[in-house]
Amino acid sequence: MNAQSPNDYSAYPDANGRFGDYGGRYVAETLMPLVLDLGQAYEDAKNDPAFHAEMSGYMTHYVGRPSPLYFAERLTQHFGGAKIYFKRDELNHTGAHKINNCIGQILLARRMGKTRIIAETGAGQHGVATATVCARFGFPCIVYMGATDVERQKPNVFRMNLLGAEVRPVTSGTGTLKDAMNEAMRDWVTNVDDTYYIIGTAAGPHPYPAMVRDFQSVMGIEARAQILEREGRLPDAVVACIGGGSNAIGLFHPFLADESVRLIGVEAAGHGLSTGQHAASLTGGRPGVLHGNKTYLLQDDDGQIIDAHSISAGLDYPGIGPEHSWLHDVGRAQYVSATDQEALDAFQLCSQLEGIIPALEPAHALARVGDVAKELGKDGIVLMNLCGRGDKDIFTVAEALGSRL
Amino acid sequence: MTRMRQNRITSRFEALKTEGRAGLITYVMAGDPDVETAFEILKGLPAAGADLIELGFPFSDPMAEGPPIQRAALRALKAGMTLRGTLDLVRRFRVNDQTTPIILMGYTNPVLTYGFGPFAADAAAAGVDGLIIVDSPPEEAAELSDALDVAGISLIRLTAPTTDDKRLETVVKRTSGFVYYVSVAGVTGVKEADAATVAPAVARVRKASNLPVAVGFGIKTPERAAAVARVADAVVVGSALVEEIASAAATDSLAAPKVLASVSALAQAVRMARLDVSVT
Incomplete structure (x- = not known):
């Protein structure tokens, strides 16, 4: 040890x-x-x-902390790999982190x-x-x-x-x-x-x-203690979606010193990274200055900011928090992406297998959790931030699926 | 070359001092409403009475601007204007005018994208004399200042009503040419400056910097310009001119003669301002 x-x-x-x-x-x-x-x-x-x-x-007493750490048993069976845990901040008062x-x-x-x-x-x-x-x-x-x-x-x-x-x-x-x-x-x-x-x-x-990171770190502090209590060890990977990145940094930060724990952020790839219609600042952008900080941004050759696109309005931002830019460059965290369609699929999968309707934002994270779980195999543990509930998204999802409400 | 460029701002303020009057600084946006009209306006500004020229370069997210300059930036971007295109305008302007100082004004990201060193060199070669970067406080400006020093371009700083005496020392360090006093807490072109608070503020900034002080934000009419010209070394008018360009563009009338006529009226008010005082 x-x-x-x-x-x-x-x-x-x-x-x-x-x-x-x-x-x-x-x-x-x-x-x-x-x-x-x-x-x-x-x-x-x-x-x-x-x-x-x-x-x-x-x-x-007002927010309802600590939020539970939940073993997503049926999703774990579905993917057939590592054990999947959800940090359930969607149960907070107002429905998100x-x-x-x-x-x-x-x-x-x-x-x-x-x-x-x-x-x-x-x-x-x-x-x-x-x-x-x-x-x-x-x-x-x-x-x-x-x-x-x-x-x-x-x-x-x-x-x-x-x-x-x-x-x-x-x-x-x-x-x-x-x-x-x-x-x-x-x-x-x-x-x-x-x-x-x-x-x-x-x-x-x-x-x-x-x-904002410090206030959100309550999620990572709780999750770290909860997984140690449940499993007697740290997870192999921690996964969260990224718009500006507050839920991800809140979950990641207390794990930064645990170098055995892989930190994986999932950006919104919108219609696909190659289409130019996405919100993946790290994967598809470069460093610049906007809104008071230097960070990765979606921008053109003249330094004009380009509009982001994502089915999830919460990820629809052309920048990212500066700490993620740094964690990306030094390689402590890894950043991947999921498309609108992958998020929609994960949204439905989670609803049907776990009885939890996730927000479209964490549905992006879930879209990559399956890959991570398979890669880690049955002995692994992956912890994902279920940072918001999906009630707000039912109209968007209905439209994407061709249903009328 | 370098010394000539450095001196354009300084010599203009020295000349104004000799004349015993304040200067008029006009702000227009490069490429607004289109590249050629913007050049025509730029070219006509000195004859209309602008003593120094502030030329905005567009940015998609101008967070310190009120609606008029926000819209001007969008028009300019739509017309294809860039930071490189802005330098082209300056280069063309310098063919016939070697003396009127030009100060570029905008936001960090286009300059960072260009590269501080290459930008400073190209801007100096084009005939730019000064630079104002709204979202680059002294704490973040060391690298940019170094590049501008090498090229002999003045970094002109903004001070605000919220800048106290202690902070003022930090703000006026590594600045040259003049200091720009933002006379209201707010964005450009919305609130009107309170003339009573401007005079002591200008005195405070002048004392801390030993530099001429230009006052801007919220100065829209010849009357207001004259009032500020009595206490400041220069008066900056921007949003009001930009609004005229917008309304001319919207009605398909000629923007340049209209804007230049307004500049003449402002220039006259600024030139008469201190004479008025002695008469009344």
């Missing part, structure tokens, strides 16, 4: 918010003092046991004396989670959402409205998630005194990538 091999993968970012060459704080000067303040406020909170105690209370981060950030916003909350959302899951914590803690909430997504995701828009949030459709640029993020930044730069911006993924200017 080897001891953990010592390494410093989890020692990042550095003081400048860098994961190797990635990350940083590429924002306008007007925002720079706010971003620096936020970094300091987060450092203070991180070192304050009272902050953690309060967060932990809400995680237990997004709430973990929102609880942390709303407590930080309150601690900083901010009085107004803004957020961006793609599919609406982060918007719903933000609207939820704003309702719970009594903050006015404005959610920026691409106009095309507002149209595609009406149930989530209605949910946010029910929770008291104002949803502002974004028509600038191409009216997608990246434009919603631009618009939220513009709001922030205009309302510097009272506003806190809850970014939904592990991207943006430092400290967001580190902070």
Whole structure:
């Protein structure tokens, strides 16, 4: 039995918010003092046991943590390889892992004396989670959402409205998630005194990538302890889908020092990597600067950002969190992809074999889990993040399958 | 060569000081609404009264811009404009104008894609004098600054109402030419600057930097330009001009004469501003 091999993968970012060459704080000067303040406020909170105690209370009694670790027996039999476990963050309040981060950030916003909350959302899951914590803690909430997504995701828009949030459709640029993020930044730069911006993924200017990762790491910490208790050993592979990458980094991070554990991120290949219509920033992009950080991006020869495509609105983003870019380059994590069709197939398979309707996002991860399980063989263990439930996707899936609801 | 280029901005501000007036800096977007119209506008700016020229190069995700400049960037991209194309425009402009300083303004990613070193060399050769990169605060700008220093291009920094005295020291380090004071917390072309807060802010930035201070964001009319020209070394007008290009393009009328007429009106207001004060 080897001891953990010592390494410093989890020692990042550095003081400048860098994961190797990635990350940083590429924002306008007007925002720079706010971003620096936020970094300091987060450092203070991180070192304050009272902050953690309060967060932990809400995680237990409001979110419903810890989430179970579930042995997916029938999928395991189906693939005929390694044992497949699901980390079931789809059972959280609001139906996805997004709430973990929102609880942390709303407590930080309150601690900083901010009085107004803004957020961006793609599919609406982060918007719903933000609207939820704003309702719970009594903050006015404005959610920026691409106009095309507002149209595609009406149930989530209605949910946010029910929770008291104002949803502002974004028509600038191409009216997608990246434009919603631009618009939220513009709001922030205009309302510097009272506003806190809850970014939904592990991207943006430092400290967001580190902070969102820390709040989401609760998943990996729990999962690591749970699998050790169940199986008496660590898994051979840990698999998660990647849009911006918050669920993946939250699950991966506590395993970074366990070098025997393969970390596998699954990007959205949309219609296929060769079609150019995909959201696979690592597989099909190159490093650049967008939304306050340096990271892999989908872009043309002039450095203009290209729109992403995925059947899953939650993965439909032309960038990725900077820590993933670094883990990719140093080779600690491996990044693969799954197409829309593969995700749809996995979505149905999981529904029929396990009685769990997954969100389209983790359905991408599941599409690769079968390969990994077969490769590892019967003695292996693979752990996947089932980071969201699929209720929100039934209209999209119905349309893709040619059914009318 | 290098010294001449470095001096275009400095000599222009020295001349303005001698004349006892503020300068007018006009912002237009390269390639907006199309390449040839943009060149015609660019070519006409000095005669219309622009003392320095800010030329935007388009980026798909301009997160510090209000709707007018966002739309200008989209029009320019649709017209096929790139950072290379922007340098071509400058090169053509320099055939007939060796003295008006040109400052390129935009976002990090196109410059990073071009490569900092190659960009700085090509920009200097094309006749660019300065560069403003909105999303490159000093903390992230060392590599870019090095490349620009080699080529003799000024890196012009933005300071904002949120920049306190301590931070101001960091911000004005490694800057030259002038400092751009963003007079409102917000995006371009939306909120109007409060004239009462501009004067002390300009004095603060001037003291920290020992450089001329240009003021921009939210200056739309000759009256506002004149008010700011009384306290600043230069006034930047962008969104208002860009809006005129948009409306001319939308109605198929000629954008260049319309925009240049507005520049003349602004220039006149800026030139008269300090005289007005002595009269009233």
